[in-house]
Amino acid sequence: QKEVEQNSGPLSVPEGAIASLNCTYSDRGSQSFFWYRQYSGKSPELIMSIYSNGDKEDGRFTAQLNKASQYVSLLIRDSQPSDSATYLCAVNPGYSTLTFGKGTMLLVSP
Amino acid sequence: GAVVSQHPSRVICKSGTSVKIECRSLDFQATTMFWYRQFPKQSLMLMATSNEGSKATYEQGVEKDKFLINHASLTLSTLTVTSAHPEDSSFYICSARDRRGGSTDTQYFGPGTRLTVL
Numbered sequence: 001q002k003e004v005e006q007n008s009g010p011l012s013v014p015e016g017a018i019a020s021l022n023c024t025y026s027d028r029g030s031q032s033f034f035w036y037r038q039y040s041g042k043s044p045e046l047i048m049s050i051y052s053n054g055d056k057e058d059g060r061f062t063a064q065l066n067k068a069s070q071y072v073s074l075l076i077r078d079s080q081p082s083d084s085a086t087y088l089c090a091v092n093p094g095y096s097t098l099t100f101g102k103g104t105m106l107l108v109s110p
Numbered sequence: 111g112a113v114v115s116q117h118p119s120r121v122i123c124k125s126g127t128s129v130k131i132e133c134r135s136l137d138f139q140a141t142t143m144f145w146y147r148q149f150p151k152q153s154l155m156l157m158a159t160s161n162e163g164s165k166a167t168y169e170q171g172v173e174k175d176k177f178l179i180n181h182a183s184l185t186l187s188t189l190t191v192t193s194a195h196p197e198d199s200s201f202y203i204c205s206a207r208d209r210r211g212g213s214t215d216t217q218y219f220g221p222g223t224r225l226t227v228l
Contacts, residue, residue, distance in 0.1 A: 032215050032216075034216070034217075036219075041201075042221070042222070043201075043203045043219040043220060043221050043222040044154070044203070044219045045219070046216065046217075046218060046219075049216055088153075088154070090217075092215050096142060096159060096207070096215065097144065097156060097159060098215070098217060100153060100154050101153070102152075102153040103153060
Protein backbone atom coordinates (compact mmCIF):
# COMPACT_ATOMS: atom_id res chain seq x y z
CA GLN A 1 0.00 0.00 0.00
CA LYS A 2 1.30 3.39 -0.99
CA GLU A 3 1.72 5.56 2.08
CA VAL A 4 2.46 9.17 2.83
CA GLU A 5 3.42 9.89 6.42
CA GLN A 6 3.27 13.18 8.25
CA ASN A 7 3.55 14.11 11.90
CA SER A 8 0.08 15.20 12.95
CA GLY A 9 1.42 17.92 15.23
CA PRO A 10 0.52 20.45 16.27
CA LEU A 11 3.77 22.14 15.39
CA SER A 12 3.96 25.37 17.35
CA VAL A 13 6.28 28.18 16.28
CA PRO A 14 6.45 31.84 17.27
CA GLU A 15 5.70 34.55 14.76
CA GLY A 16 8.69 35.31 12.59
CA ALA A 17 10.30 31.91 13.02
CA ILE A 18 10.88 29.23 10.39
CA ALA A 19 8.35 26.40 10.35
CA SER A 20 9.61 23.08 9.02
CA LEU A 21 7.10 20.49 7.89
CA ASN A 22 8.18 17.01 6.87
CA CYS A 23 6.70 14.18 4.86
CA THR A 24 7.93 10.72 3.91
CA TYR A 25 6.53 8.44 1.24
CA SER A 26 6.82 4.76 0.54
CA ASP A 27 6.69 4.46 -3.24
CA ARG A 28 10.13 5.01 -4.76
CA GLY A 29 8.59 5.48 -8.18
CA SER A 30 6.75 8.64 -7.17
CA GLN A 31 7.43 11.55 -9.46
CA SER A 32 5.25 14.45 -8.33
CA PHE A 33 4.96 16.03 -4.92
CA PHE A 34 2.64 18.69 -3.63
CA TRP A 35 1.99 20.72 -0.51
CA TYR A 36 -1.53 21.93 0.20
CA ARG A 37 -2.71 24.22 2.98
CA GLN A 38 -6.12 23.63 4.54
CA TYR A 39 -7.74 26.06 6.92
CA SER A 40 -10.34 24.68 9.29
CA GLY A 41 -13.63 24.16 7.50
CA LYS A 42 -12.17 25.00 4.10
CA SER A 43 -10.91 22.97 1.17
CA PRO A 44 -7.20 22.43 0.43
CA GLU A 45 -5.27 25.15 -1.40
CA LEU A 46 -2.18 24.34 -3.45
CA ILE A 47 0.97 25.90 -2.02
CA MET A 48 3.83 24.26 -3.88
CA SER A 49 4.61 21.51 -6.33
CA ILE A 50 8.02 19.94 -6.79
CA TYR A 51 9.24 17.32 -9.22
CA SER A 52 13.07 17.32 -9.02
CA ASN A 53 15.53 16.76 -6.23
CA GLY A 54 16.63 19.88 -4.45
CA ASP A 55 14.95 23.07 -3.35
CA LYS A 56 12.18 25.10 -4.92
CA GLU A 57 11.42 28.53 -3.54
CA ASP A 58 8.27 30.61 -3.89
CA GLY A 59 8.10 33.67 -1.69
CA ARG A 60 8.28 32.62 1.96
CA PHE A 61 7.85 28.95 1.03
CA THR A 62 10.58 26.49 0.11
CA ALA A 63 9.87 22.91 -0.85
CA GLN A 64 12.70 20.39 -0.57
CA LEU A 65 12.74 16.99 -2.22
CA ASN A 66 15.12 14.11 -1.63
CA LYS A 67 14.04 11.11 -3.68
CA ALA A 68 16.88 8.90 -2.42
CA SER A 69 15.66 9.34 1.14
CA GLN A 70 12.01 9.49 0.08
CA TYR A 71 11.17 12.65 1.91
CA VAL A 72 9.78 16.01 1.00
CA SER A 73 9.65 19.03 3.26
CA LEU A 74 8.15 22.48 3.34
CA LEU A 75 9.84 25.43 5.01
CA ILE A 76 7.88 28.54 5.84
CA ARG A 77 10.06 31.56 6.61
CA ASP A 78 8.90 34.50 8.69
CA SER A 79 5.88 32.54 9.86
CA GLN A 80 2.72 34.54 10.41
CA PRO A 81 -0.36 33.75 12.49
CA SER A 82 -2.27 33.53 9.20
CA ASP A 83 -0.10 30.54 8.29
CA SER A 84 -1.80 28.56 11.07
CA ALA A 85 -3.49 25.71 9.23
CA THR A 86 -3.14 22.04 8.41
CA TYR A 87 -0.56 21.31 5.75
CA LEU A 88 -1.16 18.29 3.54
CA CYS A 89 1.60 16.49 1.69
CA ALA A 90 0.46 14.76 -1.50
CA VAL A 91 2.37 12.35 -3.71
CA ASN A 92 1.63 10.95 -7.13
CA PRO A 93 2.80 7.35 -7.07
CA GLY A 94 2.50 7.09 -10.83
CA TYR A 95 -1.23 6.74 -11.18
CA SER A 96 -3.70 9.48 -11.95
CA THR A 97 -4.66 9.92 -8.31
CA LEU A 98 -2.76 11.57 -5.49
CA THR A 99 -2.00 9.95 -2.17
CA PHE A 100 -2.43 12.39 0.70
CA GLY A 101 -0.86 12.38 4.12
CA LYS A 102 -3.08 13.04 7.10
CA GLY A 103 -1.63 16.50 7.48
CA THR A 104 0.39 18.45 10.02
CA MET A 105 -1.30 21.17 12.03
CA LEU A 106 0.80 24.32 12.29
CA LEU A 107 0.15 26.91 14.98
CA VAL A 108 1.94 30.25 14.73
CA SER A 109 1.66 32.30 17.89
CA PRO A 110 1.84 36.12 17.84
CA GLY B 111 -6.04 30.50 -13.52
CA ALA B 112 -7.05 27.00 -12.38
CA VAL B 113 -10.25 27.93 -10.58
CA VAL B 114 -12.68 25.24 -9.54
CA SER B 115 -16.16 26.02 -8.27
CA GLN B 116 -18.66 23.88 -6.41
CA HIS B 117 -22.35 24.33 -5.89
CA PRO B 118 -24.04 24.37 -3.48
CA SER B 119 -21.60 25.33 -0.74
CA ARG B 120 -23.92 24.07 1.95
CA VAL B 121 -27.00 21.87 1.90
CA ILE B 122 -29.30 20.55 4.57
CA CYS B 123 -31.75 17.83 3.61
CA LYS B 124 -34.05 15.26 5.11
CA SER B 125 -33.11 11.64 5.34
CA GLY B 126 -34.07 9.71 2.22
CA THR B 127 -33.73 12.56 -0.24
CA SER B 128 -31.13 12.86 -2.98
CA VAL B 129 -28.65 15.69 -3.25
CA LYS B 130 -26.72 16.76 -6.34
CA ILE B 131 -23.39 18.59 -6.07
CA GLU B 132 -21.83 20.29 -9.09
CA CYS B 133 -18.12 20.78 -9.69
CA ARG B 134 -16.93 23.08 -12.46
CA SER B 135 -13.52 24.01 -13.78
CA LEU B 136 -13.94 27.68 -14.70
CA ASP B 137 -10.87 28.52 -16.74
CA PHE B 138 -9.55 25.21 -17.96
CA GLN B 139 -10.76 21.92 -19.30
CA ALA B 140 -10.55 19.03 -16.91
CA THR B 141 -10.66 15.58 -18.44
CA THR B 142 -10.33 14.16 -14.95
CA MET B 143 -12.01 15.30 -11.77
CA PHE B 144 -11.89 13.74 -8.33
CA TRP B 145 -14.41 13.54 -5.52
CA TYR B 146 -13.28 13.46 -1.90
CA ARG B 147 -15.05 13.27 1.42
CA GLN B 148 -13.71 14.60 4.67
CA PHE B 149 -15.16 13.99 8.12
CA PRO B 150 -14.35 16.42 10.96
CA LYS B 151 -10.71 16.35 12.01
CA GLN B 152 -9.94 13.55 9.58
CA SER B 153 -7.95 13.41 6.39
CA LEU B 154 -9.25 13.58 2.84
CA MET B 155 -10.69 10.36 1.54
CA LEU B 156 -10.81 9.83 -2.20
CA MET B 157 -14.21 8.53 -3.22
CA ALA B 158 -13.95 8.30 -6.98
CA THR B 159 -12.17 9.46 -10.10
CA SER B 160 -14.41 11.00 -12.73
CA ASN B 161 -13.33 10.87 -16.35
CA GLU B 162 -15.09 12.88 -19.03
CA GLY B 163 -17.22 10.70 -21.22
CA SER B 164 -16.71 7.47 -19.32
CA LYS B 165 -17.75 5.76 -16.12
CA ALA B 166 -16.26 6.88 -12.87
CA THR B 167 -13.76 4.73 -11.03
CA TYR B 168 -14.76 4.22 -7.40
CA GLU B 169 -12.43 3.53 -4.50
CA GLN B 170 -12.84 0.39 -2.50
CA GLY B 171 -15.73 0.62 -0.07
CA VAL B 172 -17.54 3.43 -1.87
CA GLU B 173 -20.99 2.42 -3.11
CA LYS B 174 -21.32 3.43 -6.73
CA ASP B 175 -25.11 3.09 -6.66
CA LYS B 176 -25.31 5.49 -3.74
CA PHE B 177 -22.83 8.06 -4.99
CA LEU B 178 -23.65 8.66 -8.65
CA ILE B 179 -21.05 10.52 -10.64
CA ASN B 180 -21.54 12.06 -14.06
CA HIS B 181 -18.82 13.85 -16.01
CA ALA B 182 -20.71 14.92 -19.09
CA SER B 183 -18.42 17.72 -20.24
CA LEU B 184 -14.84 18.86 -19.92
CA THR B 185 -15.79 21.43 -17.32
CA LEU B 186 -18.52 19.79 -15.26
CA SER B 187 -18.78 16.78 -13.00
CA THR B 188 -21.70 16.05 -10.68
CA LEU B 189 -21.97 13.89 -7.59
CA THR B 190 -25.44 12.77 -6.53
CA VAL B 191 -25.86 11.34 -3.06
CA THR B 192 -28.93 9.15 -3.37
CA SER B 193 -31.23 8.37 -0.47
CA ALA B 194 -29.03 10.32 1.89
CA HIS B 195 -28.81 9.33 5.55
CA PRO B 196 -27.32 11.10 8.56
CA GLU B 197 -24.11 9.09 8.26
CA ASP B 198 -23.59 10.69 4.82
CA SER B 199 -23.25 14.09 6.46
CA SER B 200 -19.76 15.26 5.57
CA PHE B 201 -17.66 17.78 3.68
CA TYR B 202 -17.56 16.82 0.00
CA ILE B 203 -14.76 18.32 -2.05
CA CYS B 204 -14.04 17.98 -5.73
CA SER B 205 -10.79 18.62 -7.50
CA ALA B 206 -9.86 18.96 -11.13
CA ARG B 207 -6.61 18.13 -12.78
CA ASP B 208 -4.97 20.85 -14.83
CA ARG B 209 -2.44 19.73 -17.36
CA ARG B 210 -1.76 23.08 -18.93
CA GLY B 211 1.74 24.48 -18.97
CA GLY B 212 3.37 21.11 -18.89
CA SER B 213 2.30 20.20 -15.37
CA THR B 214 1.58 16.54 -15.21
CA ASP B 215 -0.98 16.15 -12.51
CA THR B 216 -1.63 19.25 -10.45
CA GLN B 217 -5.01 19.08 -8.77
CA TYR B 218 -6.96 22.17 -7.81
CA PHE B 219 -9.73 21.89 -5.28
CA GLY B 220 -13.17 23.37 -5.27
CA PRO B 221 -14.37 25.16 -2.11
CA GLY B 222 -16.31 22.14 -0.92
CA THR B 223 -19.93 21.34 -0.10
CA ARG B 224 -21.00 20.75 3.46
CA LEU B 225 -23.85 18.24 3.53
CA THR B 226 -26.01 17.81 6.60
CA VAL B 227 -28.65 15.09 6.53
CA LEU B 228 -31.28 15.36 9.23
